[in-house]
Amino acid sequence: MNWCRYRAGDKIVYGIIEGDIVWEATKSPFEGGIATGECQLLSHVSLCLPCIPANFYAAGANYLGHLAWAADNLGGNGKAPSRADIGYRASNSLVAQGEYITIPRDSSGLVQAEGELVAVIGKTVKHLTRRNALDFVLGYTIGNDVSERTWQSSDRTMWRAKNTDTFNPMGPWITPGLDPGALEVTTRINGVEVSHYHTK
Structure with missing residues (x-):
C-alpha cells in the first residue's frame, strides 16, 4: 500500500x-x-506532491558516502561533522514527479541532480533517540536535491543553490514499512543514469 x-x-x-x-x-x-x-x-x-511539508530538511552532509563523493567531485574535505548537520529546504522549491525543473537565467549552468531517499515524518515529535526515531516515520519517498554548484560555493545558507523554485522534485508516493538501510537509489536525467547507491 x-x-x-x-x-x-x-x-x-x-x-x-x-x-x-x-x-x-x-x-x-x-x-x-x-x-x-x-x-x-x-x-x-x-x-501531485505526495505531501506538502511545513518544513523539510536535508541530511546528506552526515553520510560518509556522500561526503566522499563531495570531496572527489566538489572539493569538500570529506570529514563528518562532530554533530548532526542539517540543511533547511524551502517549500517553494518542491514540485511533483514529472514536472519540469527550471534553471534560472542567472545560473552559471553548473546544475546537478542529487537523488535522495526522503523520510516522511508522520507525527509531531521532539527529542527522539536513535532507538525510537523510526517509530515516527510514516514512510519513504524519493527526492532530487537539485544543486546549482556555483551558488553553492558562495551562498552561506544555500538559499539559492538548493532552494530555487522547482529545485526539489519529490514523489510520486509515500511507501510505509520500508527498511531505510536496505534500499537502492538510482538517479536518471532524461533516461540516462547519473548516480546509483545503496542506503545501507
Whole structure:
C-alpha cells in the first residue's frame, strides 16, 4: 500500500494505492485516513506532491558516502561533522514527479541532480533517540536535491543553490514499512543514469 495525493476533478485528495488502483482516502495519512469506496485506475489520475511539508530538511552532509563523493567531485574535505548537520529546504522549491525543473537565467549552468531517499515524518515529535526515531516515520519517498554548484560555493545558507523554485522534485508516493538501510537509489536525467547507491 502506498499513499499519494492526486487531482480528482477540481480538488486534490489523498489516495491509497493498491496495485494499479488508487482509492480516494477520507483524509490524510497524518490524520488516520482510510479508503473510501471511490477508486480509479492509477494510470488515469494526475499525481501531485505526495505531501506538502511545513518544513523539510536535508541530511546528506552526515553520510560518509556522500561526503566522499563531495570531496572527489566538489572539493569538500570529506570529514563528518562532530554533530548532526542539517540543511533547511524551502517549500517553494518542491514540485511533483514529472514536472519540469527550471534553471534560472542567472545560473552559471553548473546544475546537478542529487537523488535522495526522503523520510516522511508522520507525527509531531521532539527529542527522539536513535532507538525510537523510526517509530515516527510514516514512510519513504524519493527526492532530487537539485544543486546549482556555483551558488553553492558562495551562498552561506544555500538559499539559492538548493532552494530555487522547482529545485526539489519529490514523489510520486509515500511507501510505509520500508527498511531505510536496505534500499537502492538510482538517479536518471532524461533516461540516462547519473548516480546509483545503496542506503545501507
